[in-house]
Amino acid sequence: MYAERASRLTGAVVWTHTPGPSGAGRVLPDGCMDLLWHEGRLLVAGPDTRAQAGGGPGPWAGIRFFPGTAPALLGVPAHELRDRRVGLSDLWPASEARRLTARVAAAADPARALEEAALSRAADAGPPDPLPGRIVAALAAGRPVAHTADTLGVGARLLHRRSLAAFGYGPKTLARVLRLQRALTLARGGVPLAETAVRAGFADQAHLSRDVRELTGVPPTLLLGGGTR
Structure with missing residues (x-):
């Protein structure tokens, strides 16, 4: 069983998960990093570019950091932990x-x-860098990468470099991951896939299906059947 709640750390989510008999399911790319507790060990889950197996049996606990915030708290650039x-x-x-x-x-x-x-690490780290949050906000709203760079007043190379450190991959990959999450939210809310594709920013339903397969390894109809978080 999986359960989560909003953390007192801004944007973060605290969660627990005990896999059922069918296994741990799959973890989908979401732009986040997690600090995990499992069988007496502390682990860090880096940002994913593809679906990952949910891990071994037994109870898990974790805190999932808002995209771009974990590197400053954990002291490691996100790209070093990608996948x-x-x-x-x-x-x-x-x-x-x-x-x-x-x-x-x-x-x-x-x-x-x-x-x-x-929370203790965040207090010691001081005020967060506002740029990663602004990048996420622009790309999550469906803004093109070039438009995002112009709006934020940074060059394309700097945007890419800062994205690698904060998110683990460049802004184009981050935009795809955030678009996938928009589509999943819509589809799980009962929006038909054709409408989901348009509202999430895909060219059409075929484009949505291709992206879902590439990022998760399964088609949308199977993905929405469950076994993911």
Whole structure:
């Protein structure tokens, strides 16, 4: 069973998941990074460019960071973790990773302990860089990449470089991922696929189907049958 709630950390989501008999399902690209707790280990899930297996059996807990915010909190550029799941001890000094692991292991609610750790890191990091959030807002609204660069007053190369560090991939890939998420929200709300394609920013339903297959590995009709988050 999967459950989530809004975090006290702006834009983040705290979640828990215990896979059922049919397995853990698949995790779809969403532009986010997660800090995970599973079987006594802390892991970082990098930004995905394709669907990933949901992980091993047993309970999971995590905090999913809003796109572009995790690198400043975790201390690693997003592109270094693209399509990867890495132990936190491989990213942080051993003593820091051990302390947080012990704190989460001792907590009655591991998800809340992860949230507290993220809030503490955010307080130490200071005010967030506003540019990644502005990039997400523009691309999530369906703005073309060139228009986004012009609106934000940055050149195409700088936009690409900043996107790699913040999101793990360039703005064109981020735009595709955000468009996929728009389409899934519409389709799961009962909007027919042809209308979903138009409203989400695809050329047509065939374009939607191709993108969904490339990013998730399954056609839209199967994807919406469940087993994803």
